[in-house]
Amino acid sequence: MVCTFKRENVTSLNRRFGFIGPQNVKNNFSISVRTLYKAFLMLEKNLWQQLSRALKRDKWPYVRIEATAAGIPDVLVADRDGRLHLIELKMVRGSKIKLSPHQVSFLTRFSKTGASVWILARRERPMPEYFLFYGSAAIALAQGSIDEPGQLLPVVLETGSALPWSSIKTALVTAQNV
Numbered sequence: 001m002v003c004t005f006k007r008e009n010v011t012s013l014n015r016r017f018g019f020i021g022p023q024n025v026k027n028n029f030s031i032s033v034r035t036l037y038k039a040f041l042m043l044e045k046n047l048w049q050q051l052s053r054a055l056k057r058d059k060w061p062y063v064r065i066e067a068t069a070a071g072i073p074d075v076l077v078a079d080r081d082g083r084l085h086l087i088e089l090k091m092v093r094g095s096k097i098k099l100s101p102h103q104v105s106f107l108t109r110f111s112k113t114g115a116s117v118w119i120l121a122r123r124e125r126p127m128p129e130y131f132l133f134y135g136s137a138a139i140a141l142a143q144g145s146i147d148e149p150g151q152l153l154p155v156v157l158e159t160g161s162a163l164p165w166s167s168i169k170t171a172l173v174t175a176q177n178v
Helices: 007-017 033-057 101-112 135-143 165-174
Strands: 002-006 028-032 062-064 075-078 084-093 116-123 129-134 156-159
Touching (some): 033 062, 033 165, 084 101, 116 135, 116 165, 129 135, 129 165, 156 165
């Protein structure tokens, strides 16, 4: 499958992903969905790298959980008090955070037990936006839009190229997961 972009969008894609060819496209530019998916995965990898650097800097132990079973969040973190947190990393597409049914089930089920489960999302816009949601928001996130006013309120919402680690850390340590 191939996606076609208008000339004015090529510059934006090239700047964001750094791999899309010539800037002097005359009419339209085509790219495979597979290439776009790889670029999207690179953005999630970038979010993971930002988080892991922050965790190392604060000496919080963590483990990146590779897909051992469907739905398990991406990262297990222990804060300085020894409390464990599970964090699902997501990239926002448009105004949606795509969660699989297994992820929704896991996040919802473990939230109900009082476990500290979270969804950390990043949206690429002209300036990156970072969202931190309680895991209990998984159903609403899977069904709704983060742009609907009053519908989904993140615990943390900040804009900027750097991960807002101090706000995220404060939320993880002080919030009672609901």
